[in-house]
Amino acid sequence: MINYFDPRQQKHTDLGTPASLSETLIKIEINGQQFSAPEGSSIMRAALINGVKIPKLCATDTLEAFGSCRLCAVKVEGRRGLPASCTTPIESGMKITTADNEINKFRKNILELTISDHCMDCLICPANGNCELQDEAATAGIRTIRYAQDKSQSSDTADSSNPYFSFDPTKCIVCSRCVRACDEIQGSFALTMVSRGFDTTLVSGADDIMSSECVSCGACVKACPTSALSEKSLIEMGTPEKRVETTCGYCGVGCSLAVDVKDNEIVRMVPTNDGAANSGHSCVKGRFGFEYATHSDRVTSPRIRDSIDQPWQEVSWDEAITFAAKRLKQTQQRYGQESVGVITSSRCTNEETYLVQKLVRAALGNNNTDTCARVCHSPTGYGLKQTLGESAGTQTFESVLDADVILVIGANPTDAHPVFGSLLRKRLRQGAKLIVADPIEIDILKSVNTLPSIHLPLKPGSNVAFINAMAYTILIEGLEDKLFIEKRCEPENYAIWKQFILEDRNSPEAVESFTGLSASLIKQAARQYAQGQNAAIYYGLGVTEHSQGSTMVMGIANLAMLTGNIGRSGVGVNPLRGQNNVQGSCDMGSFPHELPGYQSVEDDNIRRSFEQMWGVKLNPEPGLRIPNMFDAAIEGSFKGLYVQGEDIAQSDPNTKHVLKALSSLDCLIVQDIFDSETAKFAHVLLPGSSFLEKNGTFTNAERRINQVRKVIEPIAGLADWEITMALSTALGYPMNYESPESIMEEISQLIPSFEGVSFDKLEQLGSIQWPCNSEHPDGTPIMHADTFSCGLGKFQTTEYVPTTEKVNSRFPLILTTGRTLTQYNVGTQTRRTKNSVWHDKDVLEIHPFDANERCIAHESKVVIESRSGQISLVARHSTRMQPGVVYTTFHHPVSGTNIITTSNCDWATSCPEYKVTAVQVKPESSQQAVKE
Amino acid sequence: MNIKVFVPQDSTALSLGADQIARDISRHIDQHNLNVELIRNGSRGLFWLETMIEVSNSNGRVAYGPVSPEDVPSLLASGLLDASPDHALFLGDPELIPYLKNQQRLTFARAGLADPVDIMAYRNKGGFSGVEKALQLTSQQIVDEVKTSGLRGRGGAAFPTGIKWQTVLDATPIDNSKQKYIICNADEGDSGTFADRLLLESDPFTLIEGMCIAGLATEATKGFIYVRSEYQQAQEKLESAIEIATQHGLLGNNILQSGRHFHLEIRRGAGAYICGEETALIESLEGKRGLVRVKPPLPALEGLFQRPTAVNNVLTLAAIPYILSQGARAYAKFGAGKSQGTQPFQLAGNIKQGGLIELAFGITLKQLIDQYGGGSLSGKAIKVLQVGGPLGTYLASDQWDIPLEYEAMSEQGAVLGHGGIVAFDSEVKMIEQATFGMEFCVQESCGKCTPCRIGSQRGKDLLVDISDSQNVQQNIELLEDLCDTMAVGSLCAMGGMTPNPVLSALKIHQHDSLNQASNTHSENGDF
DSSP: OOOOOOGGGGOOOOOSSOOOOOOOEEEEEETTEEEEEETTOBHHHHHHHTTOOOOOSSOOTTSOOOOOSOTTBOEETTOOSOOBTTTOBOOTTOEEEOOOHHHHHHHHHHHHHHHHTSOOOGGGOTTTTSOHHHHHHHHHTOOOOOSOOSSOOOSTTOBOOSSSEEEOGGGOOOOOHHHHIIIIIIOOOOEEEESSGGGOEEEESSSSGGGSSOOOOOHHHHHOSSSSEEEHHHHHHOSOSEEEEEEOSSSTTOOEEEEEEETTEEEEEEEOTTOTTTTTOOOHHHHHTTGGGGOTTBOOSOEEOSSTTSOOEEOOHHHHHHHHHHHHHHHHHHHOGGGEEEEEOSSSOHHHHHHHHHIIIIISOSOOEEEGGGGTTHHHHHHHHHHTSSSSOOSOGGGGGGOSEEEEESOOHHHHSHHHHHHHHHHHHTTOEEEEEOSSOOGGGGOSSOOOOEEEOOOTTOHHHHHHHHHHHHHHTTOSOHHHHHHHBOHHHHHHHHHHHTSGGGSHHHHHHHHOOOHHHHHHHHHHHHHSSSEEEEEOHHHHSSTTHHHHHHHHHHHHHHTTOOSSTTOOEEEOOSSTTHHHHHHTTOSTTEETTTEETTOHHHHHHHHHHHTSOOOOSOOOOHHHHHHHHHHTSOOEEEEESOOHHHHSSOHHHHHHHHHTOSEEEEEESBOOTGGGGOSEEEEOOOGGGOOEEEEOTTSEEEEEOOOSOOTTSOOHHHHHHHHHHHTTOOOOOSSHHHHHHHHHHHOGGGTTOOHHHHHHHSEEESOOSSSSTTOOSSSSSSSBTTBSBOOOOOOOOOOSOOOOSSSOEEEEEEOOSSSOTTOTTGGGSGGGGTOSSOEEEEOHHHHHHTTOOTTEEEEEEESSOEEEEEEEEOTTSOTTEEEEEOOOGGGOHHHHSOSOBOTTTOOBOTTOEEEEEEEHHHHHHHHO | OOEEEEOOOSHHHHHTTHHHHHHHHHHHHHHTTOOEEEEOOOOOSOGGGOSOEEEEETTEEEEEOSOOGGGHHHHHHTTGGGTOOOSTTEEEOGGGSHHHHTSOOSTTTTTTTSOTTOHHHHHHTTTTHHHHHHHTSOHHHHHHHHHHHTOBOTTTTOOBHHHHHHHHHHOOOTTSOOOOEEEEEEOOOSTTOOHHHHHHHHOHHHHHHHHHHHHHHHTOOEEEEEEOTTOHHHHHHHHHHHHHHHHTTSSBSSGGGSSOOBEEEEEEOOSOGGGGSHHHHHHHHTTSOOOOOOSSSOTTTSOGGGSOEEEEEHHHHHHHHHHHHHOHHHHHTSEETTEESEEEEEEEESOSSOEEEEEETTOBHHHHIIIIIOSOSSSSOEEEEEESSTTSOEEEGGGTTSBSSHHHHHHTTOOOTTSEEEEEETTOOHHHHHHHHHHHHHHHOOSOSHHHHHHHHHHHHHHHHHHTTSSHHHHHHHHHHHHHHHHHHOSSHHHHHTHHHHHHHHHHHHHHHHHHHHHHHHHHHHO
């Protein structure tokens, strides 16, 4: 049975206008009663926080006060007329009347006017029962409209171009909440009102919403007080019966979403204002891209087969689990205890990931566990641990609102972490300065109403040279924070590092040829970063997915320590993590050398505490990483793999190599919600459950543990944690957790930084940022405040070593890869939604100079060839590229992007060098001509 | 002394063929190789005499008008260039024309005297002395001087200029920059007003000097003039005036070698009446849709680009040079009550002698109409006057004894506004004027607040029904209720003041209807 979370008990009261940041309380009198409220509050907010109701239509507490509907009029002693309470700030001793005959009559008149221009089809309206205008009219007791409605909003501007929502002008009350949400929250400025007076109507900045700047985040739809802007699914399905609050299953932002359900079907998802990571915002994926969860492609029953050339046989759960366990055991019997391993999923919950790594260590007796963080942020874990002492980002997302200078390196926040991207843009509009180090002119550089930004279009693979030159400049110009270094950092490390950095080869002039950046530009960026009051660094896979990924992460941490930008709001080192629970899967002990909580498996004391809890002797030898597993498989010593929710055949580099490894396995168990590319090589396919089908927790990029709540029953009958329990039990190591909550109880006893975490506390606080322990009972929003996790911060020497993946006359271009807003990773989910309307294929972006040199026409087919293989894509001329660099995404399996990526990887963590592949691009026609 | 002939180049004269006149005179001078200088001056604002040509020689200066292009040959033949009095259009010394002679021209003292962008002529007539004085004072002293003068905003709101400037002077920009702004509101859109245009076209340096002083007073270093889109001629004159003023050190870096800076730019409106409202104007200046902002924050604290901004009308800023050069007390000597100084009144509509009349506050409407207006253009009796633009109240003859000053007008439920007075003769249908009052709001409302956006349309609908005699009593009650809602609840004066013309026109209409009914009744009785 589903235990629904009942939101009615703590329904968010819309306080009308945003909170005042002031801590000073001032006294006011409302309707003869004494109250107090923070200075700078509107009368409306002051009244509402004190429980005095004031009607409103254009005001909502996620948007700045606008004062257009006039419904919230009140009386203020000593002032003329009826000021709008939303736009009038309180003053000490102010005497306010919120209702009397005159005010009530005025409000009735305002509502009457509004309704006189509004369609009266309440009974057949999708917002029936959920309409603010309807509520206010009912409260005011509107019984008749005295005006003839000869002229009303026409339906001329109706717009249903977006696949997920539509605009019906006959329901529009011109409150501009949609326009303001688009401007203030999303920062896209896609909507506006046009015409004057009575003819004022909403339009997008183009022929229709789809062809405008709209990114389909849904903020306008959420802001609409009527059904003028409405989800198409809501229009079609009707009023939901239940609302369940959970956490988005896409990226590492970890947005809190409310899922509206009817008849066990999802009507819509709406971001919740209480969500600490997203404060009520969402993106096109989380908000609308949920259709995949109930897609007909879902695997609904377990499948087994003896060999991969046989067809699948659908079997019962018991049979499948028995088959899988037996096969794993046989493999171990034949090839040894170390011949099998697991890959945990960054898409599953903390509790589920924890169980899988526990299974390999406790039931299979080795440490062959790894996770997809291997191919994304493993260098973050390593690099930050080496320097700051903890494998995680230092800040909350909200911290960016205190940053004065924001340095974005190798990340594309508006596409890959859109909700954070919007928050960043908001800060830029408030006047923060932006520096972007990225080979591509990414969209954050095209933000509206911001100061000019610095773009450092560096060559892929030159990150470390660049960051060293930044540090060199700061030191040479004496811009370092001497006090911070002296107080907070290890002096010996610093001295060694300083001596290294100040060598001539690290000067901006010396690295010009590697980075392609002029020395003056680097100096300008370095000064801006160092001189900012609060300077924050945000980075992504453009930092980690390199042969020197770990070095670069340390270089970033060095730079932050050098300038004292650690330990308070507005600063920090912030990895933007790709997947909903990639932080969590790392925290939960998915790595072969670390038990949960980044505790070394080689440490006897640590192992002993786990042994005690788990009741089994643990293997002290670190296990295999994913690339090692592949190599060992090809070599013949690694024969069995249990993969939880990851399509490694698609997502890992050098596909040819991966496929060879997978086909060498004797036992491949894939647990996934779809029949994936990897499953083609599997002997057992266990149908997984989507994030909507289970309880548990995800941990986002700011170390925030968010609750995941079951919305619908698991489509195939079992949640992933139940599957892993069954498999472990069948392997002879029984697991008998009653619920994910009891798994978390165990986790909190084993991981010191999770000591205070419990489902009860999560329910109470909404979310918790680890470390959560006796020292920080409510969690730790900002890390390293007074001291680093490792005591003193450690500067690490970061020698620039160019990648061996070099361009030459045969492969003269560098291919780099990234993501686009509407698709997610290898597209397993988003390709099964209407999001493909925006991005139905991966394309190769190429600078017109390179294209013309190769006679490649815009939108023509090309062949891309690397040292590893070749693929074919459509080329698109794009000036956001620099000459010499081409770019593509990897959302569609048919593109086979990873066929051409190489086996090069980070020296410390084996994270693949996805971001640098030397390629040649040719028109497909010429290729054919050559063949013929 | 050379003979100079002056042919105005302001919009009014141009619309009456002044260019043709100038060409014809110029050709005559060339053909006869005469030593006569043709000067394109601005207008003195005696529009009923336009095109008014003036000729100056060693004996002085005489005027002819109203001259149409057809009159030129006869004028030339009768000795125009010798300042001969032998022509029917001869007006004698223009300064002695009672219409001009009886005015108290402080702001418009230089209007029409010379080529408007002749900066030497401007200086010779006392130009620059205001800014020179200001440069000797501290910002606070300038603000104090303006406070003492009693100058109030001439755009219509009549807010004390000195207090506004004090707020800007005391304000710290929220971004901690030093930037503050002066905005000149030259989006003159009221019906029957033309004083801003006249000044821009006839004496732009006075405005520039006034803005420069405003900058010195508030520590603003940047000014914008927001010019109504239709004012092409004014914009051209301003552009060259700014260029010349910059060359002569009245603008730019280091004003008159003082080390102080003030830069000025022109921005053209896009045809929206509402952009004359200061916050909508600021939005428009920022490149946005002309939408009224809520206050607070006041523009003086967070105005253009969220920085402290003084938004002042052309006439307010143009009054400043006089106040500085002649002293606040000299200015404050004019006027009545709390309305100190002079007001450039503008007579328009169905009037015989339309034009600009700068006088101290306090004259009555009746005096203005009788002494200057000369009756209606149609010859029929003047029935009502609308004072203060399209949002102003219609006043019937029994209200014409009100002194034209802010408080007295306000007591009568009327406004002085920008000083525009539009006359209507006995043919006017007041119910149509009432309907037009709402119609204007429908057309020009920015569309932000409910009372103005929807109320104006509903008000118009009601008045159409009233005109058609449908449910008259019920509809009038509803209209009055609506007007109350608009007056109390609108975001700005657009919706808030629309009830002024609507209800005042309706009242006169009702009064007329009653009279008509009783007349009909008595006629019937007679019968």
